[in-house]
Amino acid sequence: MxxxxxxxxxxxxxxxxxxxxxxxxxxxxxxxxxxxxxxxxxxxxxxxxxxxxxxxxxxxxxxxxxxxxxxxxxxxxxxxxxxxxxxxxxxxxxxxxxxxxxxxxxxxxxxxxxxxxxxxxxxxxxxxxxxxxxxxxxGSGFDPGVTSVFAMWLKKHKLKTIRLLDILDCNGGDHGQAFATNFNPEINIREVTAPARHWENGQFVETPAMGVKQQFDFEGVGPKNMYMMYHEELESLAKFLPELERARFWMTFGDAYIQHLTVLQNVGMTRIDPVTYNGVEIIPLQFLKAVLPEPASLGPTTKGKTNIGDIATGEALDGSGEKTFYIKNICDHEEAYAETGNQAVSYTTGVPAMIGAAMLLTGKWSGEGVFNMEQLDPDPFMDMLNTQGLPWTVEELDGPLSF
The missing domain is CATH 3.40.50.720 (NAD(P)-binding Rossmann-like Domain)
Structure with a gap:
């Protein structure tokens, strides 16, 4: 059992x-x-x-x-x-x-x-x-989780070293709401409003939140603005890929999301320190969470796709010089909802949680102590992604991102 x-x-x-x-x-x-x-x-x-x-x-x-x-x-x-x-x-x-x-x-x-x-x-x-x-x-979600496994699969099968790494997270879904987050609003807004950090030359470099923007054309979604921000897999990837010269995390946000979030910040609704209202202490961000749509309620109305992956550059395993590979998954919101009753942002985290659990229960991953995804064999996890609703593709690019 x-x-x-x-x-x-x-x-x-x-x-x-x-x-x-x-x-x-x-x-x-x-x-x-x-x-x-x-x-x-x-x-x-x-x-x-x-x-x-x-x-x-x-x-x-x-x-x-x-x-x-x-x-x-x-x-x-x-x-x-x-x-x-x-x-x-x-x-x-x-x-x-x-x-x-x-x-x-x-x-x-x-x-x-x-x-x-x-x-x-x-x-x-x-x-x-x-x-x-x-x-x-x-961290057995998608990012963190699958994005780290993607990197280690490339390290095992394609690249002797990974010098440059960019993680690109695009949610091209449309839920029809004026403003809503696709996962816990409190956690989402805390992440987005925190200063951005990326790994470069052996240390983390901090920049203002949402201060670096680039456009990228995502397969299945189209051109989207993406913003550099901090995400926790950068910390573990820097630890377990010591050859990394630079690692960055990018996430897409629409203009309407940015406008709403800017206003909410300006009026103090994203604060996480308590304020007193009618003699009662409340946390503004927790109150905001209570009035925003519950992410689980967005499933029936969300259409479109997510596209999440890694672009990695390094020395090729076959000795043919430096190469760049792009490994990614594209997930359809409506297909995720039809299967589980939940939209793709929940699906792309919940499926890897199940797969990580399967790795432990079947003994394909085992050990004593605390482990990150980068420390374990990527192959059985990658195999289950293909059979459990998150199939992935890998392609060689002409070179690393130009920005």
């Missing part, structure tokens, strides 16, 4: 659980928990209707280590898949250690009171997980 507990019942949790149920030979016993148990029940109902698989549901406050430990002990899963908020990563890791379960997440830890997401808090758990004989797999 490969028993798994998923914590988190948003769009990503929904996709992951649906895809787990579609792979019963790997996931024989699926449990789902969230602070709002009604969300778990709704997902379980959809899974039952689509696959015939029954999922057990629970209410849990993942910030409560003792309660989470008790839940894990009562279920006895081989693996806990954390698809809750990144604020809760350390609490769930503590519960896994206490209960003796392996751990997986899709995004690194972020303190509630500071828009700063780094791996050092979780890397500090290395000795604890190793001593317990347990494995923690960090």
């Amino acid at each position: 490969s028993k798994v507990l998923v914590i988190g019942a948003g769009g990503v949790g929904s996709v992951a659980v649906h895809k787990m149920a579609m792979n019963p030979d790997i996931f024989s016993d699926i449990h789902l928990a969230s602070r709002t148990v009604s969300k778990c029940v709704a997902i379980a109902r959809s899974v039952k209707e689509r696959t015939g698989v029954t999922i057990a549901t629970y209410a849990i406050d993942a910030d409560d280590v003792a309660a989470t430990t008790k839940l894990i002990e009562s279920i006895g899963p081989k693996l806990v898949v954390n698809l809750a908020l990144p604020y809760q990563d350390l609490a769930i890791m503590d519960a896994c250690l206490a209960a003796g379960a392996n751990y997986l997440d899709t995004a690194n830890y972020e303190p509630r009171d500071q828009a700063k997401f780094e791996y050092h808090w979780q890397w500090a758990y290395q000795d604890k997980f190793k001593a317990a004989g347990l494995m923690a797999l960090l």
Whole structure:
């Protein structure tokens, strides 16, 4: 029996659980928990209707280590898949250690009171997980996650070294809303409004948020403005690809999104420090999250495609000099919704979470301690992407990006 507990019942949790149920030979016993148990029940109902698989549901406050430990002990899963908020990563890791379960997440830890997401808090758990004989797999989403696996696949099969790396994340979907985010609004806006950082010549170089813009023609989507920003896989890629001279992360945003976000920043609605209103302390960004559309509600109306990939330049494995390769996935919002009831942004994170879990449960990836995706064999993960709804392509380009 490969028993798994998923914590988190948003769009990503929904996709992951649906895809787990579609792979019963790997996931024989699926449990789902969230602070709002009604969300778990709704997902379980959809899974039952689509696959015939029954999922057990629970209410849990993942910030409560003792309660989470008790839940894990009562279920006895081989693996806990954390698809809750990144604020809760350390609490769930503590519960896994206490209960003796392996751990997986899709995004690194972020303190509630500071828009700063780094791996050092979780890397500090290395000795604890190793001593317990347990494995923690960090960042098994798309970016981070698949983008790191893409790079390591190129390193294994195409390039002896990777000198330049650009990660390009394009969401060409249209949901018909004036302003909405395709994943948790609080996390999304914290990321976008933080200063941009990229890796260059052995250090991170900081630039103003949304200060560097370029246009790129994305297959399946068309020309889009993309902005350089910081994303956590740059930290792990710089660690595990020591030859990297430069690594950048780019994400597309439409003009309307930028205009709305600028106004919200200017009036203080993206602040993460508390303000007092009618004698009650509130966090403006959390209030904004409450009035924006729930990302999971966007599935029925979102049309278009996502296009996410890596452009890597380095010394060719075959000794033919320097080469550049572009490896990517294109995902259709409507196809993702038809399969799982969720749009492609949730799908492109939830499917890799399922695949990472499958790697651990089948023993294709194993170890004791805390691991990033770059440390593990990319081949079995890449094989499952092709069979589980996120097929990828690789092509040789004439050279690296000119900007």
